[in-house]
Amino acid sequence: MSQYRLDYLDQLESESIHIMREVAGQFERPALLFSGGKDSITLVHLALKAFRPGKFPFPLVHIDTGHNFPEALAFRDMLAEQIGEKLIVRKVADTIKAKGLTEPKGKFASRNALQTFTLLDTIEEFEFDACIGGARRDEEKARAKERIFSVRDEFGQWDPKRQRPELWNIYNGKISKGENVRVFPISNWTELDIWNYIRREKIALPSIYFSHEREVLEYEGQLVATSEFIQLEPTDSVVTKTVRYRTVGDMTCTAAVESVATNIDDIIREITATKTSERGETRIDDKVSEAAMEDRKKNGYF
Amino acid sequence: MDLLRFITAGSVDDGKSTLIGRLLYDSKSILIDQLEAIEKQSKNKEDGEIDLALLTDGLRAEREQGITIDVAYKYFSTPSRKFIIADAPGHIQYTRNMVTGASNSDLIIILVDARSGVVEQTRRHSIIASLLGLPHVVVAINKMDLVEYSQDVYNNIVIDYANMAKSLGLKEVTYIPISALKGDNIVEKAATTPWYEGEALLSILEKVQVQQDIDLEHARFPVQYVIRPQTEELHDYRGYAGKLHSGIYKKGDAVTVLPSGVTSTITAIELNGKEVEEAFAPQSVILHLADDVDISRGDVIVKSNDQPNVAQELEVLLCWMDTKPLAAGKKYLLQLNSTVVKSVVKELQYKVDVNTLEQHASPEQAVLNDIVKATIKVARPVAFDAYKKLRTSGGAILIDETSHVTVGACMIQ
Numbered sequence: 163m164s165q166y167r168l169d170y171l172d173q174l175e176s177e178s179i180h181i182m183r184e185v186a187g188q189f190e191r192p193a194l195l196f197s198g199g200k201d202s203i204t205l206v207h208l209a210l211k212a213f214r215p216g217k218f219p220f221p222l223v224h225i226d227t228g229h230n231f232p233e234a235l236a237f238r239d240m241l242a243e244q245i246g247e248k249l250i251v252r253k254v255a256d257t258i259k260a261k262g263l264t265e266p267k268g269k270f271a272s273r274n275a276l277q278t279f280t281l282l283d284t285i286e287e288f289e290f291d292a293c294i295g296g297a298r299r300d301e302e303k304a305r306a307k308e309r310i311f312s313v314r315d316e317f318g319q320w321d322p323k324r325q326r327p328e329l330w331n332i333y334n335g336k337i338s339k340g341e342n343v344r345v346f347p348i349s350n351w352t353e354l355d356i357w358n359y360i361r362r363e364k365i366a367l368p369s370i371y372f373s374h375e376r377e378v379l380e381y382e383g384q385l386v387a388t389s390e391f392i393q394l395e396p397t398d399s400v401v402t403k404t405v406r407y408r409t410v411g412d413m414t415c416t417a418a419v420e421s422v423a424t425n426i427d428d429i430i431r432e433i434t435a436t437k438t439s440e441r442g443e444t445r446i447d448d449k450v451s452e453a454a455m456e457d458r459k460k461n462g463y464f
Numbered sequence: 465m466d467l468l469r470f471i472t473a474g475s476v477d478d479g480k481s482t483l484i485g486r487l488l489y490d491s492k493s494i495l496i497d498q499l500e501a502i503e504k505q506s507k508n509k510e511d512g513e514i515d516l517a518l519l520t521d522g523l524r525a526e527r528e529q530g531i532t533i534d535v536a537y538k539y540f541s542t543p544s545r546k547f548i549i550a551d552a553p554g555h556i557q558y559t560r561n562m563v564t565g566a567s568n569s570d571l572i573i574i575l576v577d578a579r580s581g582v583v584e585q586t587r588r589h590s591i592i593a594s595l596l597g598l599p600h601v602v603v604a605i606n607k608m609d610l611v612e613y614s615q616d617v618y619n620n621i622v623i624d625y626a627n628m629a630k631s632l633g634l635k636e637v638t639y640i641p642i643s644a645l646k647g648d649n650i651v652e653k654a655a656t657t658p659w660y661e662g663e664a665l666l667s668i669l670e671k672v673q674v675q676q677d678i679d680l681e682h683a684r685f686p687v688q689y690v691i692r693p694q695t696e697e698l699h700d701y702r703g704y705a706g707k708l709h710s711g712i713y714k715k716g717d718a719v720t721v722l723p724s725g726v727t728s729t730i731t732a733i734e735l736n737g738k739e740v741e742e743a744f745a746p747q748s749v750i751l752h753l754a755d756d757v758d759i760s761r762g763d764v765i766v767k768s769n770d771q772p773n774v775a776q777e778l779e780v781l782l783c784w785m786d787t788k789p790l791a792a793g794k795k796y797l798l799q800l801n802s803t804v805v806k807s808v809v810k811e812l813q814y815k816v817d818v819n820t821l822e823q824h825a826s827p828e829q830a831v832l833n834d835i836v837k838a839t840i841k842v843a844r845p846v847a848f849d850a851y852k853k854l855r856t857s858g859g860a861i862l863i864d865e866t867s868h869v870t871v872g873a874c875m876i877q
């Protein structure tokens with residue numbers, strides 16, 4: 163019976179497609195949150211498999227912090243156009259103006275926390291009842307406990323104590339007015355699974371995932387791209403290095419890794435050999451406290 | 465490379481967290497920054513060893529109380545397999561979590577403290593494993609270092625457990641003596657237990673045959689979503705999107721749509737945008753039928769020569785998961801895969817004592833973590849299989865109509 167055997171990537175893929183179709187079947191106004199990073203690009207690829215030759219039953223939504231890598235933004239626009247799906251962009255800068263929010267200060271002033279405001283406003287504006295996101299449970303401890311269908315109250319807050327049990331392949335998407343659901347179809351994938359899948363499916367990625375030369379600031383062992391968004395001091399050590407990115411977030415809070423990996427095979431080889439987690443190596447924002455992610459999620463973050 | 469989903473169960477302090485930490489650590493799934501974080505937290509330990517259990521502690525409330533409250537998922541892989549661990553807390557009040565974790569698992573590791581042997585919680589975890597129909601059980605007898613790796617101690621526990629397993633009808637049970645703390649028999653066979661003839665835990669996990677657990681005999685395809693592009697060139701395109709929960713479908717198969725009973729033939733199967741001759745569980749595909757029949761989400765397409773039950777009254781074993789008790793006469797939504805129907809719990813026949821399997825007749829109500837036998841009436845006929853026969857078509861949840869919370873897990877009889 164060996165011809166009826168599925169590889170682990172096929173099993174993960176089928177599970178994710180199943181979850182996406184549950185969203186399509188259960189919700190009236192879903193959205194797919196698209197950042198231009200590899201996880202959300204993978205989501206788009208899975209959505210193509212789930213819904214073609216039909217249209218996506220949801221728009222792509224990008225919450226633009228204004229601190230994005232230009233390469234990621236260009237890729238975002240190119241992809242949306244190529245697949246012919248609707249892209250909605252909402253800018254954190256507009257929320258800051260409209261709501262009179264305070265811009266964060268400091269060397270790596272990050273709008274990461276502010277993007278939650280824009281996200282919640284966007285959910286309200288379009289009355290989204292479900293938002294698909296590319297978070298994975300292997301990323302972080304709080305995520306390891308989050309459901310695939312994660313119900314949020316009207317403030318977008320995650321309450322770990324009120325999580326619904328999630329049994330078999332049955333996803334309960336019933337919500338009351340004002341509530342919405344965050345859906346994580348690739349919950350069960352690891353970083354390496356994503357890379358292996360990208361290789362197998364030949365999924366195109368923004369250029370910053372591959373090794374390139376870049377001017378970076380060396381700061382506490384991390385390499386942060388110089389940009390108009392970070393403040394340099396005379397004592398800072400700015401150097402040009404050959405780097406790539408493992409995750410693509412804001413320019414202010416995503417660090418590069420030194421690498422000569424110019425293709426997916428090289429990247430997979432490097433990841434298999436590295437001993438540091440994706441978030442630990444490249445996310446400056448999680449280092450603040452042991453429960454940083456948990457706190458942000460409780461406040462409506464992804 | 466394939467996939468194994470397993471759950472770990474044990475009483476508090478049996479060493480569950482240490483074991484998971486050990487598996488992650490020894491399979492090199494822990495990265496330096498995560499290790500540094502737990503090293504920092506392990507500082508207050510005297511022996512200087514890192515506390516592997518810290519790897520699995522998730523939420524702040526859990527760290528503060530030093531116990532796990534909710535199911536956490538962990539991942540690791542070896543060259544031959546990817547593993548997904550559902551780490552469910554073992555306390556009595558968390559039957560609900562164990563049921564949740566077990567519902568998606570192929571295998572359960574039940575931890576037993578070598579010093580205490582088979583205790584009430586071991587029995588409870590085993591009963592849940594049998595109710596949830598877990599195909600494989602591994603009994604890991606832990607803390608062997610504290611009983612001088614005694615073969616007698618081990619053998620006695622095996623005999624005790626085997627008796628119980630027989631009475632519960634657990635089929636495939638494997639036993640293994642381990643020390644999660646020292647790493648004995650986890651990744652490699654230990655010199656400390658020369659009398660043990662089996663394999664190390666990781667080899668057992670790598671080799672257990674899970675392929676056969678996917679039922680390829682009874683074809684069940686719940687429709688999730690109908691794809692209708694309605695463009696000019698695809699004017700008549702109508703595809704039924706869903707996942708094969710079990711079985712194999714071929715082009716040309718005679719099929720019946722349930723609950724309506726309408727029949728048709730499969731004219732095409734699309735897998736990832738390409739037409740294929742056949743598809744099998746658990747693939748996600750699009751089916752096309754010969755006739756223009758009225759099919760929507762919640763319908764189940766099955767092969768005409770092998771049909772599930774269709775009924776409006778269901779006998780279920782029900783695990784109650786809500787703090788508000790369940791009483792006969794209450795109405796809920798019942799969700800079985802993509803089918804959602806109104807339902808009413810008509811009668812509670814008996815309550816199962818999860819420690820002894822004894823039945824207590826006609827309970828007034830069911831409270832959080834109770835398992836009861838009940839009769840549920842649904843508003844319209846639904847297609848289902850007995851859970852024991854087909855796990856993927858016999859499990860359903862109950863949803864509170866106003867709070868929308870998942871309040872119960874049903875295993876249809």
Ligand SMILES: Nc1nc2c(ncn2[C@@H]2O[C@H](COP(=O)(O)OP(=O)(O)O)[C@@H](O)[C@H]2O)c(=O)[nH]1
Nearest residue numbers: 476477478479480481482517606607643644645
């Ligand atoms: N001697 C010994 N101690 C162990 C072993 N496994 C776990 N422990 C200890 O037992 C205690 C409880 O372990 P833990 O993993 O937290 O248990 P859990 O509550 O089941 O997750 C800890 O102090 C562990 O170090 C073992 O194999 N041998």
